[in-house]
Structures are given as structure tokens and as C-alpha cells.
Amino acid sequence: MNNNLNSKKIKDFSRSRLWGNYGVLISAIIVESTLIYVAKLMVNLEFSSAVLFLIASFIINLLSGLLISGRTYMYMNLVYENPLQLSDLFYGFTFNQNKAIMLQLVFAVTSFVSSIPILLWENKNELMKQHFNIWCISSIIILILALTVNIYLSQVFFLMHDFPERSVKQLINSSIFLMKGNVFKYIKLMLSFIPFLILGVITMFIPLLWVFCYIRASQAHFYRELISSHDDNA
Secondary structure: OOHHHOHHHHHHHHHHHHOOOHHHHHHHHHHHHHHHHHHHHHHHHHOOOHHHHHHHHHHHHHHHHHHHHHHHHHHHHHHOOOOOOHHHHHHHHOOOHHHHHHHHHHHHHHHHHHHHHHHHHHOOOHHHHHOHHHHHHHHHHHHHHHHHHHHHOOOHHHHHHHOOOOOHHHHHHHHHHHHOOOHHHHHHHHHOOHHHHHHHHHOOOOOHHHHHHHHHHHHHHHHHHHHHHHHHHO
């Protein structure tokens, strides 16, 4: 049992590392969010066809893997106590680009599959509404499966930076291996941020920038403790 995966210890360390680094990390959130928002806005204005819109949105989701890779690199630098700079956000555009996109493909597919029930409801699928109970049960099952996949693969981008020589399949298998027996610890860590998220929402959203930094730093430190406890077996 790895006692270093204790939520309080992880959050305490993350807070200590965040002091003095909030400026660059919040700037990175703003830049990343702006880039994705502009891309989605352009897609929304360009494509009137629902099918083309979905395809374009899916491609944007895939390409966002490059930014996620850079963001991961930035937070790994934070918890490993290396210098930070805003340009770290774009590190994914020069490092293992294909792997980052292929890894993001898995998350893009799970995101799309989990949104199918909502799409059916919004498009007023009459057959679906006639079987409302089945729709509810199916939606819950799909959501649980999607969340399970995301949790087990939550370490893939961290692993990609630590083990750049590994293939996409190996990175996925390594993440699953690391998360076995640690899923509920990860869930507990994530659930502990709910009060901060609620507070951020009721205080006009701006504090969420600090909360997101806190969450991401804690995720990075969770990985650091996870990988250190498995050494070369991951």
C-alpha cells in the first residue's frame, strides 16, 4: 500500500509547489482555453451541416492532445521542481506529436460515445423517448464505462513524457497497470475538489482558474507518487 497516495499529502505538496507559479499556470489556462474556443467558434460558423460540424469538432478534440501533452509537461516540471515557462504549453507540438494525437483519440472516442444519449435527446428521437427508462439506464451505463476508461488511462500523457520510447499500446497498458488498485484513491482525490469547484462557481467563476491549477498539480503529483512506487515495473 502506497501511503504517499493520501489525498491530503498530495494536495499539501501541490499547494506548496503552486506558490510563486500561479501566474504562468493561469496564463497557460487562458491561452489554451482561448485557442480551443476560437477553433470551435470557427467550426460553428463554418459548418452548417450537423455531420460536418461533428467531424470538425472531433478533429479539434484530437488536435487538442498536443496542448494536453504540453500542459502535462508543464505540470510535471512543476511537481519535479523544474523551472516553468509559458512556452511549455506548446512543447507537445515538437515532442511525440503522433503519439499525443493517438492517445487523445481514445479520449475523443469515449467523449463522443458518452455524448450519444444527449445527442439523441436533443434531436428528439421519438423511439428513444418512447423508451425513456431504457434510455436512462443506457445513458448511465455508457457514462460509467466512459469514466472508467478515462480513469484507467489518466496517466498516459505523464507516462509518454517519462517514457518517450514506448508505443501508444505500451503507454495505455502501463497506465492501466499503474491504476490497478489505485482507482478509488484517484477518485477520492478528484472528489475532494468538489467544494473548491462549487465555491469557484458561486464566486463568479474567476477563482476556478486557481482551482484548476490546484487540481492539475495534484494530478501530476499523484502520478509522481504512483510511478515512484512501481519503479521500473510500470
